[in-house]
Amino acid sequence: MYKCDLCRERLHEGEKPFCIEACPKQAMKIGKREDIFKEAGELKQQYNGDIYGMNENGGTSTVYVSAVSFADLDKALVEKQNNKSVVRLNKPENLLEKQKNWAMLSIAAPVLGALAALGLSGNSGNRSEEGGES
Numbered sequence: 001m002y003k004c005d006l007c008r009e010r011l012h013e014g015e016k017p018f019c020i021e022a023c024p025k026q027a028m029k030i031g032k033r034e035d036i037f038k039e040a041g042e043l044k045q046q047y048n049g050d051i052y053g054m055n056e057n058g059g060t061s062t063v064y065v066s067a068v069s070f071a072d073l074d075k076a077l078v079e080k081q082n083n084k085s086v087v088r089l090n091k092p093e094n095l096l097e098k099q100k101n102w103a104m105l106s107i108a109a110p111v112l113g114a115l116a117a118l119g120l121s122g123n124s125g126n127r128s129e130e131g132g133e134s
């Protein structure tokens with residue numbers, strides 16, 4: 001089993017990956033993130049199309065430009081698969097964001113608990129000073 005490594009050795013040699021070099025339609029491009037995103041934006045304008053991968057899942061290293069919106073492509077895929085959601089082009093839930101929120105919560109909870117306890121002990125201290133409970 002071989003996993004794509006973007007033809008790392010060729011990149012080190014200043015060459016393009018094989019698939020990009022071999023593609024007769026020049027349908028793929030590789031480059032600096034900002035340059036690729038800029039070109040993707042221009043192509044989106046040119047085709048009055050859509051981009052997938054810039055924001056999905058917190059942003060990916062591969063972006064796709066289509067003259068047809070990815071929402072329409074997703075709808076067609078779902079219909080073609082009789083609503084079985086095998087391949088989807090929808091905006092996936094950003095699990096990283098969800099995990100980040102849980103992480104923040106797990107940090108905040110004990111702090112809030114301690115503050116609440118301090119607050120409660122501060123209140124009971126005030127009441128005893130006012131000669132409430134002994």
Ligand code: SF4
Nearest residue numbers: 004006007017018019
């Ligand atoms: S030829 Fe393309 S798909 Fe294959 S390893 Fe190179 S970059 Fe990846």
